[in-house]
Amino acid sequence: MTKNKTLIYLLPLLMFFALAGLLFSSLGNDPRLLPSAKLGKMLPDFALPSLYGQETLTAESVSGDAFLLNVWATWCPSCRVEHPVLNQLAEKGVDIIGLNYKDDEGEARAYLKQLGNPYKVVVRDDSGDLGLDLGVYGAPETYIVNSDNRIVYRHVGIVTMENWQSTLRPIYNSARKNTTLREVSQ
Amino acid sequence: MNSVRACLFLVISIIAFNTLASIEIYEFESDEDERRYQSLITELRCPKCQNQNLSGSNAEIAKDLKKRVYKLISQGKSDTEIVDYLVERYGDFVTYRPPVKPSTWLLWFGPFILFSFVGIFLLWRTRRVNKEASNKPDVDREKLQQILSSYPGETKRTDDK
Incomplete structure (x- = not known):
């Protein structure tokens, strides 16, 4: 009986610790990082103009091997921070396709002329329709699309050398065909 | 005094212009469609400004989503189809009524x-x-x-x- 009573009196304390533990574990969570609904799904179909040239780009025409799909815009300050990293990755042989999101064509070209162009092709999504189909809610966002045109990863925010090394690179490499032959090192 | 008045007029007209600019005007085929649109945008959540619904938000993405909701209504899609369409893209997060599932x-x-x-x-x-x-x-x-x-x-x- 006394043992039972002690237990009952300890209950509020235990509940407090449980709640404190729960809240503490959630402290590091970033509420802005939403799970992507598109993981494992195919890249949505689109038919959009290229930033350079007259051709119409489609999901099929940009596919081939795995690539990074980088959502960027000239109005996005973080994209400027991220840009040198993308240039470095392109130099290493990483395939990056740009999605110029809700932007002005002329400004976008001037931006790439000034900062360098890491993109294999740049898809112009002036209306934001492809962005909406992808579930983009801000720029920059970077998707890893595998050789079957399936979205395998979504990175929200700036790509840095650190998160490339730790997270994106392994996923990108395993998304490629002939991983052993064409692995991107470092 | 006149210049003060002119200044005030300018400020007020700028404010008035801004308020006008933030209201999207859509033409609906029926009152029923408009009612559905209004109830959908209050029930859907803006992915960017997380504590607002689409109707209360002026974020670019919220405007795009409202435009898409309007388009889907004009295409004759049902409410559930529209919610599913957005959940397919933005996840359960976009709806204030999460579906019943293990998580x-x-x-x-x-x-x-x-x-x-x-x-x-x-x-x-x-x-x-x-x-x-x-x-x-x-x-x-x-x-x-x-x-x-x-x-x-x-x-x-x-x-x-």
Whole structure:
């Protein structure tokens, strides 16, 4: 009986610790990082103009091997921070396709002329329709699309050398065909 | 004085212009469609500004989503189709009514579980208290009177109290 009573009196304390533990574990969570609904799904179909040239780009025409799909815009300050990293990755042989999101064509070209162009092709999504189909809610966002045109990863925010090394690179490499032959090192 | 007035006029017209600019105007085929649009944009959540619904938000993405909702309504899509369409792209996050599935069970049933725990606890406690009340020690009144009468002084003292 006394043992039972002690237990009952300890209950509020235990509940407090449980709640404190729960809240503490959630402290590091970033509420802005939403799970992507598109993981494992195919890249949505689109038919959009290229930033350079007259051709119409489609999901099929940009596919081939795995690539990074980088959502960027000239109005996005973080994209400027991220840009040198993308240039470095392109130099290493990483395939990056740009999605110029809700932007002005002329400004976008001037931006790439000034900062360098890491993109294999740049898809112009002036209306934001492809962005909406992808579930983009801000720029920059970077998707890893595998050789079957399936979205395998979504990175929200700036790509840095650190998160490339730790997270994106392994996923990108395993998304490629002939991983052993064409692995991107470092 | 005139320049102050001109200034004020300018400021007010700028404010007025801004308010106008933030309202999207859509033409609906029927009042029913408009009502559906209004209820959908209050029920859908803006992915960027997380504590607002689409109707309360002026973020670019919210505008795009409202435009898409309008388009889907004009295409004759049903409410569930439209919500599914957005959930397919933005996840359960976009709706303020999360679907019932294993990862949301705690959210849906948690309060009821907690409530029944409290209920069970209260029931258990009242039953115990009742039991204690009925477990009053049996007092043999006659014997008590006998004992008390054999100590006249004691009886008096108790009466004084």
